[in-house]
Amino acid sequence: MLNVLIQMFSYPFLLRAMIVGVLVSLCASLLGVSLVLKRYSMIGDGLSHVGFGALAVATAVHAAPLAVAIPVVVAAAFLLLRLSESSKVKGDAAIALISTGALAIGVMAISFSTGANMDVYNYMFGSILAMSQGDVRLSIALSAVVLVLYMLFYPKIFAVTFDETFSLATGVRVGWYNVLIALLTALTIVLGMRLMGSLLISSLVIFPALTSMRVFQSFRCVVISSACLSIVCFLIGLLLSYAWSTPAGASVVCANIAAYLLFWAFSLVRQRLRRKPMENA
Amino acid sequence: MALITCENVSLSYESVPVLSGLSFCVNPGDYLCIVGENGSGKSTLVKALLSLKHIAGGSIRFGDGLRKNEIGYLPQQTGAQQDFPASVQEVVQSGCINQIGLRPFYPAAQRLRVQQNLKRLGLWDLRKRSFRQLSGGQQQRVLLARALCATSKLLLLDEPAAGLDPKITQEMYAFVRGLNQEGITIIMVSHDIQSVLADASHILHLQHRPLFFGKTEEYVKSDAAKRFLGGAFHA
Numbered sequence: 316m317l318n319v320l321i322q323m324f325s326y327p328f329l330l331r332a333m334i335v336g337v338l339v340s341l342c343a344s345l346l347g348v349s350l351v352l353k354r355y356s357m358i359g360d361g362l363s364h365v366g367f368g369a370l371a372v373a374t375a376v377h378a379a380p381l382a383v384a385i386p387v388v389v390a391a392a393f394l395l396l397r398l399s400e401s402s403k404v405k406g407d408a409a410i411a412l413i414s415t416g417a418l419a420i421g422v423m424a425i426s427f428s429t430g431a432n433m434d435v436y437n438y439m440f441g442s443i444l445a446m447s448q449g450d451v452r453l454s455i456a457l458s459a460v461v462l463v464l465y466m467l468f469y470p471k472i473f474a475v476t477f478d479e480t481f482s483l484a485t486g487v488r489v490g491w492y493n494v495l496i497a498l499l500t501a502l503t504i505v506l507g508m509r510l511m512g513s514l515l516i517s518s519l520v521i522f523p524a525l526t527s528m529r530v531f532q533s534f535r536c537v538v539i540s541s542a543c544l545s546i547v548c549f550l551i552g553l554l555l556s557y558a559w560s561t562p563a564g565a566s567v568v569c570a571n572i573a574a575y576l577l578f579w580a581f582s583l584v585r586q587r588l589r590r591k592p593m594e595n596a
Numbered sequence: 597m598a599l600i601t602c603e604n605v606s607l608s609y610e611s612v613p614v615l616s617g618l619s620f621c622v623n624p625g626d627y628l629c630i631v632g633e634n635g636s637g638k639s640t641l642v643k644a645l646l647s648l649k650h651i652a653g654g655s656i657r658f659g660d661g662l663r664k665n666e667i668g669y670l671p672q673q674t675g676a677q678q679d680f681p682a683s684v685q686e687v688v689q690s691g692c693i694n695q696i697g698l699r700p701f702y703p704a705a706q707r708l709r710v711q712q713n714l715k716r717l718g719l720w721d722l723r724k725r726s727f728r729q730l731s732g733g734q735q736q737r738v739l740l741a742r743a744l745c746a747t748s749k750l751l752l753l754d755e756p757a758a759g760l761d762p763k764i765t766q767e768m769y770a771f772v773r774g775l776n777q778e779g780i781t782i783i784m785v786s787h788d789i790q791s792v793l794a795d796a797s798h799i800l801h802l803q804h805r806p807l808f809f810g811k812t813e814e815y816v817k818s819d820a821a822k823r824f825l826g827g828a829f830h831a
Contacts, residue, residue, distance in 0.1 A: 352680060467700045474690040477682060478671065484646040485694040485746050486665030532726030533683035 323557050331446040336549045338458035339507035343519035344545035346500045349476045351524040358395045359520040361414040362504045365391040367513035368417035375428035384505045392501035441512030441564030511564040522571035529578040597659045605654035607640045620809045627782045631789045632802035638785045665694045668747030672754045685723040691745025713741040733764035753784040
């Protein structure tokens with residue numbers, strides 16, 4: 316076991332993938348708790364599709380991928396947030412429209428430029444080879460920003476997530492915090508996308524939060540559990556992907572599915588145990 | 597001096613006027629009940645009082661040292677929080693959000709305030725429980741405790757009894773009555789006027805314009821009340 320680990324991290328690309336993956340998982344899970352509870356999960360999914368389109372176009376015109384993808388996805392984040400908040404437009408339909416549209420444009424861009432199927436596959440399902448030294452530095456900086464902001468604004472994030480109207484009435488600048496959450500989500504998704512794949516990256520946002528909510532009853536516990544869970548699941552997924560030569564993104568998502576089922580079973584057993592003493596009484 | 601003075605306020609909802617010519621004032625210690633049929637502009641008025649909505653005309657002034665963000669607000673139950681994982685303590689604590697500035701934690705003074713309000717509403721033993729596991733009446737009490745953390749002067753309650761069974765409703769009104777007797781000013785929106793006539797000191801009756809504003813004793817004799825309460829009185 317230990318030998319496998321030592322052997323694994325003697326490859327510099329795997330070490331880079333691990334650092335970026337752990338940091339991106341951590342950021343995604345923290346932001347994910349708020350996104351899931353505010354019923355914004357679809358935003359994460361929409362953003363990853365827009366990111367796919369942007370990356371594909373950037374490759375087609377030989378531009379630096381992140382330099383194109385980051386501003387496009389950030390702009391999309393503002394747009395999707397606005398659409399979700401507005402009750403007039405059908406928010407969910409608009410998100411589906413934007414994500415499938417971006418996906419189609421991306422596929423067109425790729426087929427015009429290279430015509431190779433391999434590239435599409437890598438963009439959609441991720442590649443462990445994609446992480447460069449620059450990505451490592453960027454993900455360290457991003458996760459530092461997310462962690463510091465999250466801890467600094469923790470009481471506000473709770474208040475805004477739990478009850479927007481009450482927070483507004485007591486003078487919290489709700490719009491500002493929503494924009495902050497959307498912005499950080501956009502950055503996290505762009506960074507994690509090439510590793511996890513644009514079709515799979517939103518699972519990092521959604522799974523840990525939903526899994527933790529199965530078992531934990533307070534916001535603080537859900538946040539802490541999501542953070543730990545996402546890191547553990549990523550490492551297990553990476554290990555599996557090395558051992559079985561499977562794509563890293565899909566392996567990590569499978570680890571998350573397993574964790575979800577485990578927590579679900581635990582909550583069922585706990586419920587059963589709690590009910591029993593009452594039935595006997 | 598009045599806590600809130602509204603002068604000739606008009607309000608619109610998506611640029612359709614819903615309420616006009618509204619003037620009233622709320623003095624410290626008052627218990628004002630805002631009544632009216634559905635769609636009469638009650639909820640829009642609540643939003644305007646909380647500064648969540650621009651007023652189309654007139655003015656709303658806050659006096660007696662009341663700041664805009666010092667109104668303790670109990671929103672209508674939306675059901676959005678029904679599956680939210682949060683402990684009772686976390687929810688009540690978030691009422692102090694307007695007092696901590698940019699600090700990332702709740703200082704001792706606010707923690708004491710949370711403790712007092714938990715005890716005041718009989719929630720101390722439930723503080724570690726999850727909000728989503730509580731009954732509807734208990735959830736309303738938690739949200740009331742949160743509102744009390746945000747204010748020591750004025751509570752604004754929007755249909756606090758909606759969806760509660762009759763016994764719990766009476767308990768809720770008794771809590772509000774107790775808070776009013778302790779000196780907290782109450783503004784309550786309700787369409788269940790029968791239950792609050794005994795408690796409220798003032799009534800504001802809306803029907804796209806104010807039909808009546810004044811003391812409760814005078815209201816029961818007024819024409820507006822006779823039409824609104826008529827059926828119920830004879831029943």
